[in-house]
Amino acid sequence: MExxxxxxxxxxxxxxxxxxxKMKMKLTVGEEDNRKEIETAAENSRLRGELDKLRSQLPQAAIIIQQPAQDFPDRERLSLLSKLEKAETRVRTLxxxxxENSKRWGRQKQDMLTRLREHNYGLERTLSTVAHDLPLKSV
Structure with missing residues (x-):
C-alpha cells in the first residue's frame, strides 16, 4: 500500500x-507576444508621426514646385523659335x-588592321601602287 x-x-x-x-513556456511565449505587440505599436506610432509630418509639408512643396504660366510676346516667341530651328539644324549637321567620321575611322581602322596582319605574316606592301581595272589609254 505504501x-x-x-x-x-x-x-x-x-x-x-x-x-x-508548460506554464513557464506559455508565459515566455505570452511575454514574447506581448513584447512583439509593444514593438509593433511603437513602430506604428513612429510611422504615423512621419506621415503627419509629410502631409504637413506636402502643400508647401506643391506651392514651391508650381510656377505661374508666362505669356511671351510675339517677338520673343519668334526669336526663340528661330533659335530652336538653328539649334536643330546644327544638331542634324553634327x-x-x-x-561620316565614324565611317571614315572604321575604314582607316580596318586598313590598319589589314596592314598589321600583312606585316605579321611577312607580306609587305610596295611603295608603288598598282592600278587595277583602269581603262587603257588609246593612242
Missing part, C-alpha cells in the same frame, strides 16, 4: 513539474559629320 501511495505521489509530482514547465 508503494502504491509513493508511486502515485511521484507521478503527481512529475505531472506538477511538467505543468509548471550628326551627319559624326556618321
Amino acid at each position: 508503494k502504491v501511495l509513493d508511486n502515485t505521489l511521484t507521478e503527481k509530482s512529475k505531472d506538477n513539474a511538467e505543468r509548471k514547465t 550628326e551627319k559629320q559624326l556618321e
Whole structure:
C-alpha cells in the first residue's frame, strides 16, 4: 500500500513539474507576444508621426514646385523659335559629320588592321601602287 501511495505521489509530482514547465513556456511565449505587440505599436506610432509630418509639408512643396504660366510676346516667341530651328539644324549637321567620321575611322581602322596582319605574316606592301581595272589609254 505504501508503494502504491509513493508511486502515485511521484507521478503527481512529475505531472506538477511538467505543468509548471508548460506554464513557464506559455508565459515566455505570452511575454514574447506581448513584447512583439509593444514593438509593433511603437513602430506604428513612429510611422504615423512621419506621415503627419509629410502631409504637413506636402502643400508647401506643391506651392514651391508650381510656377505661374508666362505669356511671351510675339517677338520673343519668334526669336526663340528661330533659335530652336538653328539649334536643330546644327544638331542634324553634327550628326551627319559624326556618321561620316565614324565611317571614315572604321575604314582607316580596318586598313590598319589589314596592314598589321600583312606585316605579321611577312607580306609587305610596295611603295608603288598598282592600278587595277583602269581603262587603257588609246593612242
